[in-house]
Ligand SMILES: [Zn+2]
C-alpha cells in the first residue's frame with residue numbers, strides 16, 4: 001500500500017493534525033519535520049482529489065470530504081464550497097485524535113519552560129517528556145491497527161521540538177550526557193518540572209581545634225527533637241565540621257540541601273592538620289552554580305572562625321563522591337602526645353621507634369567502636385615512628401601508618417586487642433592525651 005493510500009485510510013477513520021499524520025511516516029524524507037510531512041501528504045491528496053473531481057469522479061469528492069472533516073484542511077473545505085457541494089461545518093473535527101491539538105501549544109510551553117529556567121543558573125539542559133499513559137497507548141493501538149512501518153513515537157517528537165525551541169529561546173544548548181537541568185514537560189497537561197542536577201564541590205579541610213565532631217551529631221537522648229539535656233538544640237555538639245562547611249556553601253548556591261562526604265574521619269578530640277582531609281559537598285537543587293570558589297572558601301573560613309579551615313575548593317563530578325568514599329587513605333601521619341604511668345627514658349623511646357617502625361600491627365576492632373563495626377582483626381603497617389620526650393612521663397610520637405589504623409589503641413593496647421602496642425613494648429601503661437592528624441594521603445581520586 002502506498003503512502004497516500006495509507007494516509008487516506010488513517011484520515012478517514014480519525015482526525016489527525018499535520019504533526020500526527022506526518023509522524024506515521026517519520027523515517028521517510030530525511031531532514032523534514034513531521035508537520036511538513038503531514039502537510040505534504042495532505043496537499044498531494046488535495047491535488048489528486050481535485051484532478052479526480054474534475055473528471056466527475058465521486059472518489060474526488062470523497063477525498064475532499066475526508067480532508068475537510070478530519071484533515072484540518074481549509075483548502076479542501078473551500079474547494080468543496082466552490083464545487084457547490086453544501087457542507088455542514090458542524091461535521092468538521094476540531095481535535096486531533098492522537099495529540100489533542102497539543103502541538104499547537106508547544107511554543108507557549110517552551111516559553112513558559114524558559115521562564116522557569118530563569119530561576120536557575122545553568123549552562124545546558126535536557127528535555128524529558130511526561131505523557132499520560134493513555135496518550136501513548138492510543139498511539140500504539142493506532143500504529144498496530146494501520147500497520148505503521150516508518151512511524152516515530154509521539155514522545156520523541158515532543159522532546160525534539162521542545163528541545164529545539166527552548167534552546168533557541170534560552171540560547172543554551174541541549175546536553176544529553178550531563179545536563180545541569182532536566183526539564184520534565186507534559187505537553188498534554190502543560191505541567192513543567194525542573195530537575196536540577198546536584199553540584200559537587202571538593203576541597204580539603206583542617207580542624208584546628210579539638211572537640212568538634214566531623215558530622216552533625218544528634219543528641220542521643222531526644223534523637224534530634226530537642227530536649228533539656230541538649231539545651232533544645234537536638235545536637236550533642238553545637239557545631240560540626242560538616243555544618244561549618246555546608247552552611248555557607250548552601251547559602252551561596254541557594255540549594256535545598258547539602259550532603260557532606262569525607263575520606264575517613266578523625267575523632268572528636270583529634271585535630272586534623274597539615275594539608276587537611278579531602279571532602280566533597282553535594283548541593284541538591286542549586287539555584288546558582290557559576291560560583292567564585294575563592295570567595296566561598298573565604299566565607300567558610302570566616303564563618304568557622306578559625307576552628308575549621310577549607311582550601312583548594314574545586315568543582316568535581318558525581319563519580320568523585322564514590323571514589324572518595326571508596327578510597328581508603330593510603331597513608332596517614334599522626335602526632336600523638338602520650339602519658340605514661342611511670343617515667344620513660346630516652347632509651348625507652350629509641351626502643352619504641354625501632355620496634356614500631358616498619359612493623360605490622362595486629363588490631364582487633366577497638367572496644368570503643370565495636371558497637372558499629374564488625375569484630376575483626378586487621379593488619380596495618382607502620383612506616384615510621386619518631387618519639388620525642390616532653391617530660392619524665394610524657395612523650396610525643398609522630399606516626400606514619402597505613403590508613404585505617406586506630407592510633408589511640410596503638411598507644412594503649414586496648415586490653416591486648418592491639419599488638420604490639422606502646423604499652424606492651426615498654427611494659428608501661430600509656431594513654432593518648434592529645435591526637436592530631438597531620439596528613440591524609442589518599443590514593444589518586
Ligand atoms: Zn496531532
Ligand SMILES: [Zn+2]
Nearest residue numbers: 219222227230
Ligand atoms: Zn536532646
